[in-house]
Amino acid sequence: MKFFSLENPIWKFIGNLADFFLLSCLWYLCCLPVVTAGAATTALYYVTLKMARGQEGQLIPAFFHSFKQNLKQATALWVGYLAVGILLVLDLVICLQTSSVFAGAMFFTSVVLLACWALFITMLFPLVARCDNTIGALFKMGIAIYPLDDYIASGVVDVSGIGDANLKTTQDTEGHQLGISNGLNSYGIAYDPDMFAEAGVAEPTDTWTWDDYANAANTIHEKLGIYGCSSMLTSEFIAGCSVYVAQYGDVGQYSFFNLDLTGMGFDDPQMLTPYIQMRADSIKNEVYPDAGASAEITNIENDFLVTGEAAMAWVAANQFPTMYNVCQDQGRTLKLATLPRITSDGPSGAVIQSSQMLCVSQDSQQKEEAAKFISWFENDPDCNNILQGERGIPVNATVRETLSANATEGQQIMYDFMDKVSKFKMPDKVNVLSPDGQDEVVDNYRNYIQQVVDGQITAEEAAQKTYDDAAALFTK
Structure with a gap:
């Protein structure tokens, strides 16, 4: 193995040291307000657990993703837990200042409780980091x-x-x-018909394909200088995995997870490759927002479609009226299209x-x-x-x-x-539940797409890694 190869154990060790130093700095800075120490510690465990599995991806985005996602829950736990710790310490101080048999017994009890408090806190935030509060x-x-x-x-x-x-x-x-x-x-694609017309692109039909979607996005970017489509954020997994896999074969033939949530609902990881390659290409060509730009979207009101910086956006149907109203105030009109399909006569996946x-x-x-x-x-x-x-x-x-x-x-x-x-033909049975650990698979999936963009791995490798991560949920 060449000395300067990134696979050299020495450079891997140095790289890990640098990552841990950066993580420590992030943790320290995010702990400065004190009340956010719980969320910061949760984010620290979240990233280190991913690093231990060799799935760290982009360290800083992963840290702040966990920090933001667990801010309310971890902060509430930390504040409550800190209050208990302060009470136990005060109890010890009072016992030390009191000379009685009862005070001695209370001192011993407080020491035991404080020790339990200290031991339990080492498990609390790793648990929050791994916990999934999903519908499933x-x-x-x-x-x-x-x-x-x-x-x-x-x-x-x-x-x-x-x-x-x-x-x-x-x-x-x-x-x-x-x-x-x-x-x-259900999910759909919100879009601005005036932007489509200005770019000379035909509006989506009920049977449009992912190729149609990509071509429309590319043309809009070339003609108007804006994103063809706004970021799908965490829905990227729904689009590229849950929906995309269900669009293969006959209706109900495939699903990402099987109906019993005991394993995968398809056998060939490369079924995921075309979508991953399409998405990576669109990010490379600035047709689709990269991770940094996507982080700017904090709610439906500042989505790039709403701000006029994109012509399309992935939305849940109940989000559309809010998006529509904001755009209407700007003098714009939006429409809502069904999801693209792999083939025009294939399953909708919806x-x-x-x-x-x-x-x-x-x-x-x-x-x-x-x-x-x-x-x-x-x-x-x-x-x-x-x-x-x-x-x-x-x-x-x-x-x-x-x-x-x-x-x-x-x-x-x-x-x-x-x-x-x-009215679309749908499977008789649909599994809308989520297995424990899916959030981690979702995060890794997005990181793998970014690694394809950066040339670190191929779309085929990203598909295999995503499949392996998901399948591993059922072997833990």
Whole structure:
């Protein structure tokens, strides 16, 4: 092995030392406000765990991704935990200043508790760094949820206006009704038709392909000097893995994870390669934002499509009305297209899923009253008129029609879009759950794309690494 090769163990060791030094500096700086020490420590563990697996990718973006993602949770834990530690220390001080048998016993107890406090904190933030608060994790906590089956059978929960397909979005694998969806959602591509016209690009159709998408984005960038498409952020994984894999073969033939969440839903990692290569090429050519530019997007209101710096953006349907309203105030009009497909006559890969659900706790002392509330909340038009589909399309047909009749332009586009997607051929069973650890796979996937951009690995290698990372979730 050549001495100056990056694979030389000496240079790897020096590189790791430099990474640890940089991490230490980041941790120290982020701990300066004191209250953010929990989030900083969580981010430190998050990156070092990735480094231990050889999956560090871009160190600084990974650190601040974890810091931002866990800021609220880790800060709350840290402040509460710090308060307990301060109380224990004060107790020790008081015991040392008091001469009595009781004080001696309390001193010993406080020492033991403080030791436990110190030991537990070494596990607390690594746990936060590895924990996934996904919808899937909540579904797996089904043991804490009291199914609504009996209340539906007795009529306490009225589901007469809710279709079977909508009910299935909140059922477990055995068909038990864990809750009622508070809104249905799907993904689409929001776009500015005037920008398409100015660039001389045809608007998307319901059967447009990823090639059409890439060609449109490239042309718009060349003609207008803006991004063809705004950053998909964490949805990059949904587009390139969940949706893209489901667009191969026949409807329902493939999925990224299998329905039982016991393994992968496809066998060939190279099914991921075309999307990865397309995305890497678009970043290289500045048709799509790189990691630095993507970090500037903090909410839907400052998405590059909204600011006029991009012609398209990936959105969840319930996000579209907000985006539409902001652009409307600027004198612009947006439209919402269905997702591109691998082939124009192939599966759409789209699914209708629940954004959230209302359910009853096993520990509730008023289960029937809770069930009555759910029935009212989901079926009463006046109640839903307040929310205006903010959490997605209402599952009750009557409520949906009532809101649609008084919808704003952006909301009406959302309703029409969901009606269109619901008519697409979809699998009989769709797994919308997430296995524990998926967040790490998502982060690695985005890092691998950046490594392809930088020429460190090929798209084929990125596809294999992504597949291996995902498959490893089921062998831990």
